[in-house]
Amino acid sequence: MIRLKLLNNLTNTQPYxxxxxxxxxxxxxxxxxxxxxxxSIFGLLLVHFGLKANTDDAHEWLLRxxxxxxxxxxxxxxVVVNGNKADPWRWxxxxxxxxxxxxxxxxxxxxxxxxxxxxxxxYLQPEQPAYSIKDTITxxxxxxxxxxxxxxxxxxxxxxxxxxxxxxxxxxxxxxxIAKDNHRYNYWLWLHEDTGLLLKSAIVSENGEALxxxxxxxxxxxxxxxxxxxxxxxxxxxxxxxxxxSAPMQNMNWQIGWVPPGFEPVKVDRHYLxxxxxELVDYVMLSDGVVWFSIYLRQMxxxxxxxxxxxxxxxxxxxxxxxxxxxxxxxxxxxxETAQRVVNAISWKE
Amino acid sequence: xxxxSKENISAFVxxxxxxxxxxxxxKQDPKLAECFGRYHMIGDAMRNELPSQLNLxxxxxxxxxxxxxxxxxxxxxxxxxxxAEQAAKSKSTxxxxxxxxxxxxxxxxxAASFAAALVVxxxxxxxxxxxxxxxxxxxxxxxxxxxxxxxxQQVQSVQSVSSYDAMQQRQRINAYIMDHAQQLKTRQHEPxxxxxxxxxxxxxKGDSSETTQ
Numbered sequence: 001m002i003r004l005k006l007l008n009n010l011t012n013t014q015p016y017x018x019x020x021x022x023x024x025x026x027x028x029x030x031x032x033x034x035x036x037x038x039x040s041i042f043g044l045l046l047v048h049f050g051l052k053a054n055t056d057d058a059h060e061w062l063l064r065x066x067x068x069x070x071x072x073x074x075x076x077x078x079v080v081v082n083g084n085k086a087d088p089w090r091w092x093x094x095x096x097x098x099x100x101x102x103x104x105x106x107x108x109x110x111x112x113x114x115x116x117x118x119x120x121x122x123y124l125q126p127e128q129p130a131y132s133i134k135d136t137i138t139x140x141x142x143x144x145x146x147x148x149x150x151x152x153x154x155x156x157x158x159x160x161x162x163x164x165x166x167x168x169x170x171x172x173x174x175x176x177x178i179a180k181d182n183h184r185y186n187y188w189l190w191l192h193e194d195t196g197l198l199l200k201s202a203i204v205s206e207n208g209e210a211l212x213x214x215x216x217x218x219x220x221x222x223x224x225x226x227x228x229x230x231x232x233x234x235x236x237x238x239x240x241x242x243x244x245x246s247a248p249m250q251n252m253n254w255q256i257g258w259v260p261p262g263f264e265p266v267k268v269d270r271h272y273l274x275x276x277x278x279e280l281v282d283y284v285m286l287s288d289g290v291v292w293f294s295i296y297l298r299q300m301x302x303x304x305x306x307x308x309x310x311x312x313x314x315x316x317x318x319x320x321x322x323x324x325x326x327x328x329x330x331x332x333x334x335x336x337e338t339a340q341r342v343v344n345a346i347s348w349k350e
Numbered sequence: 351x352x353x354x355s356k357e358n359i360s361a362f363v364x365x366x367x368x369x370x371x372x373x374x375x376x377k378q379d380p381k382l383a384e385c386f387g388r389y390h391m392i393g394d395a396m397r398n399e400l401p402s403q404l405n406l407x408x409x410x411x412x413x414x415x416x417x418x419x420x421x422x423x424x425x426x427x428x429x430x431x432x433x434a435e436q437a438a439k440s441k442s443t444x445x446x447x448x449x450x451x452x453x454x455x456x457x458x459x460x461a462a463s464f465a466a467a468l469v470v471x472x473x474x475x476x477x478x479x480x481x482x483x484x485x486x487x488x489x490x491x492x493x494x495x496x497x498x499x500x501x502x503q504q505v506q507s508v509q510s511v512s513s514y515d516a517m518q519q520r521q522r523i524n525a526y527i528m529d530h531a532q533q534l535k536t537r538q539h540e541p542x543x544x545x546x547x548x549x550x551x552x553x554x555k556g557d558s559s560e561t562t563q
Contacts, residue, residue, distance in 0.1 A: 274525050274528040292534060296529070
């Protein structure tokens with residue numbers, strides 16, 4: 001689109017130029033240059049405004065998506081495709097009085113459910129007691145972007161409104177959220193033309209390969225909240241747990257020399273690794289508002305060695321590597337190269 | 351317990367025999383039943399499918415819990431019918447009857463009572479500068495769409511190590527993946543705190559590497 005505009009401008013300036021050169025003699029070269037200069041400035045300005053409008057539109061669409069997905073009453077069926085897995089989900093959302101409620105149900109396998117009531121998220125899983133956490137962004141099938149802080153994201157990503165298409169049988173707008181550097185993945189969102197609801201999303205690598213996708217198959221928007229929503233509104237949910245376990249990074253005897261710009265530590269602690277009661281790890285979680293990844297550092301016993309392991313699954317990267325007498329592990333939805341660079345930059349404080 | 355019946359059970363576990371007599375025998379003889387369980391576990395161990403933590407007493411504890419349970423879990427037909435009638439009569443006053451359509455919702459009641467016991471002592475005081483204290487861990491599982499914590503690692507380097515080391519490493523990889531999933535659930539994203547500060551903005555303009563300390 002931008003390129004098209006540029007071409008238009010160039011062709012528009014053509015007659016000016018030729019007319020000018022025909023009427024002017026060789027001595028009048030400065031005037032010719034002036035006109036050419038003015039025309040190109042004009043062209044650049046047009047391109048600039050075109051780009052600006054495009055970014056602003058994309059920004060508007062993202063805000064619209066957030067507003068409508070947090071205020072409308074709807075039922076959406078979708079499938080998350082990750083590598084060779086496809087997980088179908090059902091998503092209910094509605095508002096009852098002042099309460100915003102959301103239910104996400106996994107349709108395959110043992111029932112998994114996420115319930116949101118305002119800022120409290122309840123995780124219901126088989127063979128496990130349910131628990132609630134005070135949080136705004138769920139760790140679930142829906143991209144975090146639906147609730148992320150757009151202002152924060154705009155520091156690390158550019159937004160582009162790309163075009164119209166048809167998704168899930170509905171007219172859709174494609175918004176691309178393009179990373180400003182190649183240290184993170186890009187995100188494409190297809191939004192419903194009328195409501196702004198999410199119809200499709202993809203995590204796309206630098207080469208344009210879709211690593212993880214969400215595809216909506218059915219959307220229904222209601223004027224009233226559905227029965228399930230009103231029932232859950234009345235139900236007793238477990239009381240929310242507050243987790244405030246971040247320690248300052250200064251307390252660690254190691255440091256991270258490089259992270260992609262925009263990533264900030266959001267959680268720092270030392271805990272026993274999941275399922276083990278002897279593996280104590282230093283833990284740092286970093287986020288740029290769109291993606292969250294983990295860094296683990298485990299002190300190894302003397303004589304112990306660790307073979308490096310690296311693999312990808314969908315958008316997730318996993319990397320373990322030995323640095324001096326420690327096992328460093330990075331996990332998250334970041335490119336493998338970024339993970340490697342983060343690991344390489346880890347050093348010990350003097 | 352004869353070796354013959356043991357053999358029968360073994361064949362049954364392997365799916366080679368579909369003899370109803372074996373099942374009947376097993377039902378009657380608790381020793382045989384135990385044997386059946388053991389064979390399954392051996393099979394799991396050989397296929398490397400054992401969970402990281404084994405709770406062998408789970409069946410017993412479940413049985414005990416059921417014995418202690420005073421509530422009639424299976425509602426009889428008349429009662430349910432009555433309830434349905436009552437519900438129909440006073441539809442406006444039904445409070446939290448989240449049962450019919452929505453089965454997992456049954457957990458709510460239980461869940462509320464569990465949650466308090468589950469997570470305690472998460473708080474670390476802000477000015478407590480020591481990070482030495484390991485914290486109790488909220489047990490969560492990855493939600494669909496995240497990494498698979500199974501033996502999906504087709505990594506050359508792992509296979510070349512001795513099988514014990516490889517197994518240990520695989521376990522640790524799984525532990526890391528599960529831990530990451532769990533950390534994602536407890537990231538406690540605060541929109542207020544997420545607002546970029548001025549220094550962050552400046553760092554962005556620099557766009558070069560930054561040191562996180």
